[in-house]
Amino acid sequence: MNHDTTLRGDVTGAVSTHSVFGAPCWVSLTSRDLQVTEDFYQAVLGWEWRAARLGERFRIAVADGAPVAGIAAVASVWQMAVAWTPYFAVPSADEAVARVQERGGTVAVGPLSFPPGRAALLADRDGASFGIWEGALFSDWETWRRAAPAFIRLHTRDAFDAAIFYGEVLEWASSRPGCCEVGYEGEEVVLRSRGEVVARIESGALEAAPDPAIRPHWQVHFRVPDVAACARAAELNGGGVLHQGTTEAVLRDPDGAQFTVTSRKER
Numbered sequence: 380m381n382h383d384t385t386l387r388g389d390v391t392g393a394v395s396t397h398s399v400f401g402a403p404c405w406v407s408l409t410s411r412d413l414q415v416t417e418d419f420y421q422a423v424l425g426w427e428w429r430a431a432r433l434g435e436r437f438r439i440a441v442a443d444g445a446p447v448a449g450i451a452a453v454a455s456v457w458q459m460a461v462a463w464t465p466y467f468a469v470p471s472a473d474e475a476v477a478r479v480q481e482r483g484g485t486v487a488v489g490p491l492s493f494p495p496g497r498a499a500l501l502a503d504r505d506g507a508s509f510g511i512w513e514g515a516l517f518s519d520w521e522t523w524r525r526a527a528p529a530f531i532r533l534h535t536r537d538a539f540d541a542a543i544f545y546g547e548v549l550e551w552a553s554s555r556p557g558c559c560e561v562g563y564e565g566e567e568v569v570l571r572s573r574g575e576v577v578a579r580i581e582s583g584a585l586e587a588a589p590d591p592a593i594r595p596h597w598q599v600h601f602r603v604p605d606v607a608a609c610a611r612a613a614e615l616n617g618g619g620v621l622h623q624g625t626t627e628a629v630l631r632d633p634d635g636a637q638f639t640v641t642s643r644k645e646r
Contacts, residue, residue, distance in 0.1 A: 401549040401559040402572035403531055404468040404516055406599050407449040409461055411634045413438065415617065416450055419632050423612045424601060424640075461634040463599045464500070465531045465578075466510035467549050472497040475511045478548045479503075503544055505536050505584070505595040511549075528599050531578050532639075535595045538582040542568040545580075600627075600639040609640045 410416040413436060420426045420440065431437035431449070440448040469475040472490035479501050480486060487508070489499030496514020503509065535541040542561060546552055551559045551570065560571045570578035584595040603609050610620045610628045617633035626642040 399468050399516075399572060400470050400555075400557065401551050402468055402570075402577050403465045403528070404512055405449065405466040405510075406447075406463055406528060406531075407451065407466065407510065408463050408636055409451050410632070410636065411461060413450070415633050419613075419616045419618055420450075422616045423609050423618070423630070424603065461636045462508065463597075463636055463638050464508050464510055465528075465597050465599060466498070466512045468516070469511045469513050469549065472499055472511055472513040475499070475513075475548055476501070482544055482547060484544065484548070503535075503541065503595070505541070507533060507535060507541075507595040507597055509597055528601055530576050530600050530641075532598045532600060533578070533580040533595070534584040534593075534598060535580060535582065536584055538566070538568045538580045541580050598629075598637065598639055600641045602643050603640045604643055606640050606642050 408416070417428050417438065421428070424442070426440040426442055426447070428438045429441055431439050436451060438450045439446050440450060476486055476490055476499050483504045485502045487500040487502060490497045490511075490513075491499070496512055498510060498512050500508065500510050533541060533545075542551075546561060549559070552561045559577070562569045562571065566582065568580040569576055570580075585593050606623070606626060606628050610623050610630065613620060613630045613632075619631040621629040621631055621637065623629075627639060629637060629639050631637050
């Protein structure tokens with residue numbers, strides 16, 4: 380239950396998942412060494428840290444005064460994979476979990492209660508992990524969006540098939556007020572919430588690939604002012620650069636978790 384636990388505590392209760400349902404609302408990292416993780420992301424992304432209520436292995440990352448991510452240094456203790464995982468807002472965790480099971484996905488953990496909400500860690504039909512969260516959010520969703528990820532991208536076997544799965548599970552493009560809108564840009568499926576791009580889905584991943592960057596997975600993109608500076612900082616602080624372009628770079632932290640930094644000008 381590594382990712383779920385980083386959601387608990389430090390929640391304002393001002394905004395709930397009923398107002399932004401279907402959209403990404405949090406990201407969580409499972410790591411091995413808390414101090415190494417803190418030092419790395421502070422150097423690369425400029426994050427500050429505050430304690431979480433769950434104990435010494437957990438932290439909340441803060442950027443521009445707003446909570447942006449959860450860290451759980453439990454990968455070694457609980458034999459869990461090191462990875463970033465996105466969480467999507469849902470009105471009902473029980474209903475979302477039932478829809479995942481009905482459509483061929485799997486449930487790893489939950490739903491479990493973490494007042495003031497409930498969470499579950501799931502996987503889609505191709506094995507990409509994601510979470511759901513029902514309840515109060517850490518802060519105003521738009522504040523979190525400005526300080527946190529630019530968007531998340533699903534690398535999967537079949538973008539159209541994945542869009543159907545997530546659309547049915549998370550009620551994208553439904554008749555309910557406030558739901559996410561689904562569109563297409565070239566060969567990518569694009570998800571928008573309140574007019575902003577919050578997720579993209581692209582085809583091409585291989586189900587049995589040995590490289591985790593090629594297997595179906597969600598990649599978190601963090602918006603930064605200087606992509607090249609982040610790449611240099613990653614290399615200087617025990618991480619690595621897997622790919623670097625002018626407006627985007629895929630980085631690896633010291634534990635092996637992959638993430639992308641994207642220029643603030645790119646959306």
